[in-house]
Amino acid sequence: MGTRLAHQTALITGSTSNLGRAIALAYAAEGAHVLVTGRDPGRGAAVVAEIQAEGGRADFLAADLSGSPAAASEFATRATEMLGGRIDILVNNSGAIGGRTTTDTDEAAFDQVFGVNVKAPFFLTAAIAPAMAAQGGGVIINLGSWVARLGIPIGAAYAASKGALETLTRAWSAEFGPAGVRVNAISPGVVHADTEGHPAAAMMKGTPYGAIGKPEAIAQAAVYLASADSAFAHGTVLDVDGGRIGVAVMAS
Template sequence: MSMRLAGRTALVTGATSNIGRAIAEAFAREGAYVAVSGRSAERGQEVVDGIRARGGRADFVRADLDGSAAASRALAQEATRVLGGRIDVLVNNAGIYPHATTAATDEKTFDQVYAVNVKAPYFLTAAVAPAMVEAGGGAIINLGSWISRLGIASPLYSSTKGAIETLTRAWAAEFGPQGVRVNAISPGVVLAPTARETRTAEIMMKGTPAGRMGTPEEIANAAVYLAGDDSSFVHGIVLDVDGGRTTAAVIAH
C-alpha cells in the first residue's frame, strides 16, 4: 500500500454507489480520511463500514444536493466539521442522467438536471475552494463524461457535462494561482448496467482500443492520481479514462 493520500481529508459526493463509491474506497485505501456523501444513509453507512473493515477512515455525511446554494454550503460545513476542520480534496461526482430526447424533456426535468449536475458542484466548489486557499492548498476533481465531446442523442446530460469541463478550466485559472489544483476525469462507459442495458453499453465500447466497458475502480485510480502529489504540475485538464472512446477508432479486420 503506497499511502499516497496519507494525512489528507476528502469529500466525495455521490459516494454511495458506482464511481463515487470506488473513489471513496480508493482514497481511504491510500490513507485519506473520507467523508462519504450521498442521499441514502443506509447505503452510505455500508460504504463507511466497508472502508473501516479494511482499516480505513471514513464517515457518512448525508446531503441532497438539489442545486441550491444552501444545500451545498450545508454539506461543505458539515463535512468540514466531520473531517476535523478542513477538506483537502473535493470530488464533485454526484449527478443524474435523464433518459429523454430534446422534444420529450419538460422544463422541470431540464431545471432539475442542471441543478444537480451543474449548480450543486458550482456552489459546493464556491464553499470549499476559498477554505482550501486559506489552508494553503488543495485539489478539486470534477467528473465529466465522454459524451460531452463525442455526440450521442443525450443532449441534456451531455450539455451539463460540457459545462462541468468548462468550469474545470475556469476554476483552474481562478484557484490554481492560489494553490488549489482543479482537474476533471472524463469516464467512458463504466456504469454497472441492468440486464436490459448491458448489450447497449457493451456495443458503445465496440471499436475502441480497450474493446470493453471500464470499471469504477479504473476511474478511481485516476482520481487518486489527480488528488495526490504525483499530479502536482497538473492543472485544468480533462483526463480521458474511457478506453480510447473519444481518441481512437479500431477497425475490425
C-alpha cells in the first residue's frame, strides 16, 4: 500500500461502481480511510470488502442525494461521525443522466439531473467546507465532464449541469481556498470499466488515445488532486479525456 493519503479521511459520493468505486479503491490503497456511499447496500458492501481484503480501511453509508439541503446536511453529519469526526477529502462524484435531447427532456428529468449533479454537491459542500476550514484545511474534488465544453447533440441538460459544477469549482476555490480548502475538478472523457464493444466508443475516435478510458485513469488523477503533490493546484479543471477536448488527430 502507498502512503500519499495516509491518515486522511475521504468521503466519495456515488462510489459503489465505475468512477467512484475506482477512486475509493485508489484512495484506500494510498492509506486513506474511505467512506463508500451509494443507494445499493449490496454493491457498497462489495466495495468495502474489496478494500478491506487489500488491507485498507473502508465503511459504507447509504445515500440518495437528490438535492435536498436537509438531506445533504444530515448526510454530512453522519459521514463525519463515521469518519471519526472529520472529513479531509470530499469527492462529489454522484451523477444522473436524464433525457437524450432537449425536446425529449421533461421537467422531472431536468430537475433530477440538476438535483443530483448540481444541488446535491452544492449543499453537501456547504455543509462540509466550513468544517474543513475550521479543522485547518481539506480537499474538494468535483467530477465534471468533457461534454461541458464540447457540444454534442444529446444530453444537453447533463452537459449544462456539469458546466455548472465546473463553474462552482472555480467559485468555491475563491470562496474556501483562502481558508485552506483546495477545490479542483476532473473532466473525464468517455470512461467505462467495460471497454469492449461499448456503444460510446465512437465518441473517442479522432483523439490521441483513440478508445474508451478505464476508471483507474480518473482514480489516479483523483489521488493526485487529493494529495500534497497538487498543493499549487487551485480552481482548476484537470482534463483526463484521452485528448478529447484539446486535440484533433488528422487522418493520414
